[in-house]
Amino acid sequence: MQLFYAPEIEKDTKLFSFNKEESKHISKVLRKKEGDQLYITNGKGWLFEAEIINADIKHCNVTITQARLKHKKNYYLHMAVAPTKMNDRYEWFLEKATEIGIDEITPIICEHSERKVIKPERYEKILQSAMKQSLTCYLPKLNDAIDFNTFIENNNSEGQLFIAHCEDDEKYDLKRKVLPDSKTLLLIGPEGDFSSAEIKKATSSGYIPVTLSDNRLRTETAAIVGCHIISIANG
Numbered sequence: 001m002q003l004f005y006a007p008e009i010e011k012d013t014k015l016f017s018f019n020k021e022e023s024k025h026i027s028k029v030l031r032k033k034e035g036d037q038l039y040i041t042n043g044k045g046w047l048f049e050a051e052i053i054n055a056d057i058k059h060c061n062v063t064i065t066q067a068r069l070k071h072k073k074n075y076y077l078h079m080a081v082a083p084t085k086m087n088d089r090y091e092w093f094l095e096k097a098t099e100i101g102i103d104e105i106t107p108i109i110c111e112h113s114e115r116k117v118i119k120p121e122r123y124e125k126i127l128q129s130a131m132k133q134s135l136t137c138y139l140p141k142l143n144d145a146i147d148f149n150t151f152i153e154n155n156n157s158e159g160q161l162f163i164a165h166c167e168d169d170e171k172y173d174l175k176r177k178v179l180p181d182s183k184t185l186l187l188i189g190p191e192g193d194f195s196s197a198e199i200k201k202a203t204s205s206g207y208i209p210v211t212l213s214d215n216r217l218r219t220e221t222a223a224i225v226g227c228h229i230i231s232i233a234n235g
Contacts, residue, residue, distance in 0.1 A: 002030075003132045004040045005139075011046055011067050023060035026052075038062060043131065043139030045070050070137045075234045076159070076183040078104040080151060081223045082190035083115040090118075091126050093220040097227045098130035098140055107145040112192030118145050148198050156205040159183030163207040164222060166193045174210040174226065178233045186210075186230070188223045 004026075009016055018026060026032045033055050040048040040062075047070055050062035079102060084090045094105065109116050123142055131139050155161075160182055162174060178184060187194075187202065194202070203209055212225045 001039055001135060003135055004038060005043060005128050005132055006040050007042050009040060009042045009048060013064055016050065016062050016064065018060040020058050024057045026060045027055045027057045041137040045072065045137050047137050072138065073101055073234070074181050076103050077101065077227065077230050078185045079188065079223060079227065080106040080108045080185065081188040082110050082113050082219060083107050083118050084219050085114040085191055087115070089220040093223045094123055094126045095130045096224050098127055099134040100227050101231050102140050102227055104141040104143065106143040106151065108148050108151050108187070109145055110148045110190050110198060111195040113190045120144070149201065152201055152205050155185060159185055161185050161207040162210045163187040163194065163199065163202040164210050164212050164226060165189060165199050166216060167196065167199060169209060171209045171211045174212055175229045175233065177208060177210060178230055180234045184230055186226050188219060188226060191219055
């Protein structure tokens with residue numbers, strides 16, 4: 001099964017025309033013909049079955065034959081992760097987190113952040129590609145980059161709140177604190193970790209300090225480990 005992404009399709013759509021790029025891919029690369037079946041998602045949970053009625057390389061037209069709303073996960077995971085110095089490592093996190101299961105991502109700019117500018121268009125494409133590859137019908141929400149203090153002030157009252165850091169303060173094991181079937185927000189810092197002031201601000205705002213491993217992890221590795229722990233807790 002190959003999954004296509006078309007955010008414009010809604011549950012009542014009957015006919016749809018792919019853009020030039022996707023039309024060329026379907027007709028010329030995949031060699032699909034009239035009568036062939038395609039699977040499409042709008043990233044909002046809907047899986048559409050469609051039949052090609054015109055396999056033109058510029059305008060591939062399909063008719064929607066069936067629409068099904070896929071069940072959501074029994075939990076909601078929002079991760080606020082500082083951009084990594086090497087951009088490809090953050091992109092790797094986005095890809096793998098989408099495959100494992102994540103609902104919302106916020107890049108946070110911290111005191112020790114070496115990268116303060118992101119490429120949201122590039123990140124969106126990676127999320128879309130990972131969604132299609134993993135055959136999920138829910139596209140993770142990518143928020144704009146925001147500075148740490150502003151983020152904490154605006155996100156301190158809903159669900160389980162965790163901050164993973166490397167300082168020697170008292171911390172809890174995430175896998176022993178996370179509750180299943182819940183909304184969870186996990187903060188992961190940059191290569192230089194969160195500053196002491198940032199950790200204090202988060203914990204005073206209700207964030208529980210946690211550890212993810214006995215080993216010191218890179219930002220992107222810590223983010224994937226955290227994502228996986230929460231997924232396993234809801235398995």
